[in-house]
Amino acid sequence: MTIPELSHAIQSLGLMTYIRESGYTYPMIMSTHLACIGVFGGFILLTDLRLLGWALTDIPISTVINGLRVWKRVGFCIMFTMGFLLGTSEMDKYYANPYFQTKMLLLVTVAVHAIVFKPQVYDHPEWLDKAPRTPGVAKVAAICSLLIWIAIPCMGRMIAYYEPPKAQQVLSTEGDARNYSVHVSPTEAQERRLRISSDGRG
């Protein structure tokens, strides 16, 4: 089974087909995915900023890490589930998308980041409190985490802008309308503007 065939098989599953063809389910899942960035994504940034000593400096590192740990996990689970549904329901379009591939690779680096830094930094934050200055390893962990977690949503956003080579475009045109606002060619935009202004609807 080749990758295109596998992708097609995945997106042809009942649930994935339903999501892809639904009117409101697809944007609802996407909205939840996005809302998680707002609700839980900030916790990741704040933990990193605390490790770097840029924010929440009068609160011990261990308090920040231990207090937010469970919520970051909850957020990750929701975000991952929603992202999984979104990704698999459009597999045909995504598997060859370089931004999608980069995003998946970045998710792997999240695991690598955890394997490398969890034992030293996140599992024993009390040790960081006792140190006279935040140890270098914690700062490296924070910078890596910041870079990875800022890159992930950016790559996610970029997925929508990738225009596949002509041969692939034929495969699926169905999702294009909904990606519309993301990238509007000027002429289209002007046409729409005229159309809206002529019927005067709000």
Add this chain to the structure above:
Amino acid sequence: MNDWIGLKTAGATLNLPITSLYTVSLLVSSLAPLARASGSGAAVRRNFPAGQGTGCFPMLRHGVTMSQGLFGTAFFTLTGMHELHGVGPVQPAALRRSVAVGSGGSPWAVGDHSLASWQSDTILDEMMVYDLNSNPLNNNDWAFALTECFHITAFALSIGTIMLVDFRLLGLGLKHESARKLLKDTGLWTLAGLVIVITSGLVIFSSDPIHYLYNEAFRWKITALVVGIIYNYTIHRKVAMSNFSPGVGALTGLVSVLIWVSVLFGGLWIAFV
């Protein structure tokens, strides 16, 4: 806990039947445009300022002001906004009529806000001749996407820091620290995030203003955003800085979470309506 919210004073001061009547008329006026009966809606809406007068003057006389108590802040902020909405220029309707004029239609064919159009005509005229091709966001492959990346990162920062306080108000997250401390610690980051998110948002808006103005999800988002910012710097802040009871804290936090989530939902739905 005595009357720090100000509800008792308000309850004792307001003429509740009359206040209720005007509240109903306000709500009806808000729903009227949906039922395409905006003529009567406008009539009802014009009555609201009078109603508000009968409500707020006795309250002011009894010392319930904007800076006194949670109730006062909420009451005067929200009714004040409504008052502006009722008597002041109503921008979306003004824009709608101006667009009708711009495209050769009758200025009276749509909308009922006769007071409103003078102000926005000029802006609209400029928008009508604004060439979208000249905007870098429309003629550069990377500009739009890059701006959105800034937008996303900045809202993660601004909303995320607000969420840290909200979770504390709900008794979750960093529950061993005081909400006051968390608010003070994150205030600058929230503000920085908001500045970047609004700036990048305006840049995105410039890529096709008319399209966004007529997009229902965009309107929802902007309304929720304005409500969210006002809420954040009035009620939310006031509660977080006080010795709130668990119930008041939870309610304040929950409302905040809902407002900000609805901003995010509105933002995403722009592409789907």
